[in-house]
Amino acid sequence: MENITKRQLFNVGLFLFSIFIAVPLIISATGRWDFYFTLTSVALLAIASAGVWLTFYIGRINIGQGAFALIGAYVSAILVVKGGISFWISLPAAGIFAAIVAIFIGMLVLRLRGVYFAMITLVLTQVVTLTALALPITNGAKGISSIPLPSGVSLFGIPILPDFATMANTKLAFYYTACILMVLTYAALYRLVNSRLGHLCRSMQQNEELASSIGVNIAHIRIVIFAISSFFGGIGGAMFGSIAQSVYPSSFQVADSVNFMLNCFLGGLGYVFGPMLGTLVLYFGWDLLFELGKYQMLVYSIILIAVIRFLPNGLLSLQFGKGARK
């Protein structure tokens, strides 16, 4: 069913070359080291956005990814700072914890549709922020700071990952880590969408009644998908906390949740790689409009509205025909 064409293979190769080789070369040639931080942020936000895109894929508008990013950031920070555990173990743990929380929340709210589900998820970010303020383990408003950099990993005495604290260029190390995670995320997303789980999601997105008439356990699949989506949120959040070396209740806010959703709209809900492009454009778009001062928000909003109005299938619909899926 799924045939990867030569052209797609070429595109993927070109993309990998750009992010892993071309970008570092350009940055060292131009001396714009600050770009590493920007691009690392884009990669991590794109991971969280991938999760939001996946909930769109089952016909749900998810404005709660900030909540899971925040949960992931805290879980990782607590495990590293208070538990003395390696960051590389805390990272998957953060994703899994976020997924488990999503399963419980999902069982309660995934039955809701449209605006109702969207509103509940919108409130979720606020709830997690308030919880972080209240709990002793999260340190309230002070948050958790001075998180140590990821330590080295060795297996049977062979070093696999270097100790970030001893590295001369941690920016580059974080950039590579974020890019690898992003590539893995989108590869997994692509596989998922093109495998049976993805086909079942499509069936229920298009017609829930017909899907249940052929025996699809809709409630179950929705929860699985929401858990995977939140796993991505947790991973993105944990990585962010590690780079910033701190987590506060305000690290991810409602505005971030909204942005994750906008990234998906902008890139295109019909394309697996839509949220990645959306994140890049939205992040840089905002920065480019910085010169406009107090009109920044206004111009930015107008452009967004125009894009959604005139390109309802997202930016990627410009390049690919209707229904095409890279």
Added chain:
Amino acid sequence: MSPLLQVKNVTKRYGGLTANNNISFDVAENEILSVIGPNGAGKSTLFKMISSFVPTTSGEVLYRGERISNNKPHIVARKGIVRTFQETTIFKSMTVRESVIVAQHLRAKASLAGYFWGSRAAKADVAAFGQYADELLEFLGMSEISSELASNLPQGNLRALGIAIGLATDPKVLLLDEPFAGMNHDETMRMVDLVRSVRDERGVTVLLVEHDMPAVMTISDRILVLNFGEKIAEGTPSEIQNNDKVIEAYLGSSDDEIGM
């Protein structure tokens, strides 16, 4: 031989309206049973209760002695009791072939994770689904439209697609809600033959709701007649054609489609 499906004293009320009142009947294995009656008689409601799309107010439906009513639709479908819909109900951005492939998912031998990693079992499944989809579409005479997008199909083909999706699940009992609606005479007679061969060759028990009386009289082993939610008659086509209550129900309503 005990009946395959037993409907026992089933009642459905929507507020003050009784859509089905104390309906009981049995369906034997390999039978084709039609449910007829004027508009609003409660035919679709009965099918929705059998397939657990709506709960009964009272009474129950048994399949091989096991209760299937007041359950979840996907669980009943997994037991092999599959319905089609009166309204156009399709996966609109899938092709005909894709729809028929996705409907075979219950027969998957590989796990969801196996599909993700591309295990050997998953690859075998994918190949088998594709092959069966082609066979089924050939059998239904739909091979030419197999790569059409469902949303582009004309009305008559949409019905056929609904039946194809239902059949792809490999059902034991197929509930067809107005399968011939929107078809002309020739298309209807072709579908009548097809439904018959589904029963004969695949051993599927068929229940159908239909307004097209000539088709109903040709296809049915037995007929059940509903009027205002009540069962007013049950019998072979010739018994039903000569039943006074049935004639009265049809003549008494503005709906005189019963061509007897």
